[in-house]
Amino acid sequence: MRSAENPPEAVFVYGLNEWTEPYAKLIEGLGISITAFVDAEQTDGTFRGCRVLNPAAFVEHYGTRGGTPVVVMSRSADGLQANFEAGVTTLANELGCRRRLLHPAFLKRHLSPPFPFGHALFGYPSSGNTLLGSLLEEFLSRRLARKKPEFSLPTQLMRAACTEHMTMLSDTVFRAARALGAWAIQGRLIRVGEFDLALSAGPRQEHEAERGLPSPQFVYLAGLGGFPHIMGQSYASHELVDEALLADMKSLNLDVFVACRHPLDIIVSLAAKHWRPPDAVLHDLAWFAGVAENLKTWYQAALARSAGLTMVRYEELLERPLAVIPRLAQAAGYDLAGEAEAAMLAETYIGRTLQQPGSSAALFESGHLWQPGAGKWRERLSGDHVGILEDLGYGRFMADLGYDSDFAGPLRDREAPTEVIAMDPAWLAWHDYTTHRSQGYAVTFRHENEIFREFGEPSQAPMTLYTNDAEAAEILPRMLDSDFSRVLFGAV
Structure with a gap:
């Protein structure tokens, strides 16, 4: 391509x-x-x-x-x-x-040499990506072991170049940030040709609530250029499924899967990633309206391109795993060895969190899964949400996705909770901005000490530093905006 x-x-x-x-x-x-x-x-x-x-x-x-x-x-x-x-x-x-x-990885802007086989998974945040992605990874690893494919030399070259480029950028940022007290880093995929980096800043802090940052200050660097989707035969992100994305996945010879879940359950689970219990986030109606509109746009794009992808329903995977897992495996190019293998995979993955203690995901996304299941929206939303959903045409939208269109009946008489829930403003601001980066909805939760700094080569899209650490806001852009650093960041 x-x-x-x-x-x-x-x-x-x-x-x-x-x-x-x-x-x-x-x-x-x-x-x-x-x-x-x-x-x-x-x-x-x-x-x-x-x-x-x-x-x-x-x-x-x-x-x-x-x-x-x-x-x-x-x-x-x-x-x-x-x-x-x-x-x-x-x-x-x-x-x-x-x-x-x-950097040699610059060729990825003009060339997508294909893998022998593989998959790409896209899903709105909190739509069942962790569970579905784990199963697809399991199928891929078994298929690789069984078939032992040979990679073409162009594929190996581009894979190695893009991997080295991503590592070089991450190391460059982390080396600079460590002088400011950063001690953990996490890459976040945004869209083709772009990724962000989240870092801790300051000593590690303990917190009683299930949510919260691992350190008092946060540092988030947005707008780095790179190609994470060619680093392996599997790729997963929250990108909107548009024609350019599908074309690139086709060029890489990756089968495309989309995680589908009841839209209102997605919103409840996404709110629970902001804070738990999620009621206070859900009843910030500006946040709810922005996410609901964005979620509808995301799935409408996937529905419009359904002929080029496999949509997997999260609820069916939970309710009927022994029926869904074999179909999913077949779509991923792997033949299960009977019902026993499907039962083993269901036992291993469904309903379990896959985070490893000490990993960057565990540090930044402690307790990633929250009460896995279906139908949470009936107990968490209220009559305050009905008008917003009606204005957005959610009845028709949910029917198009294959769900019951009646959301108003179960919610109209439910009252909003009156209990005030104390939330960590730094965590809310950080999480809302990072989700905004991948999805594009308007940011609702702000931090009183938040600082934005744009820097970089004027001829290219600027990078943005988002932090509540005044020292980092002053020093890090200067360290990363030297003549030498501009060469590194503009190398693709």
């Missing part, structure tokens, strides 16, 4: 190693010419019919500036690990090269 974005007409390639030959073929296969190769050790010769220059000769012959970018392919001292930063240090810092320096 090629994107609508035009690739450069020509590039220089810095570094000769085991990647260079097959990677050069990918470059030339996209119609990009290679002006010259540059290498500190293998010079005064040719490679693929092009001159090989040492870095100093490259700068002398072609100058430090110009429209032709440099793809940095340099490797570590042992020759085994990609080391983009080392090449950037040589070119930018030592030689003063001011051409654009590209």
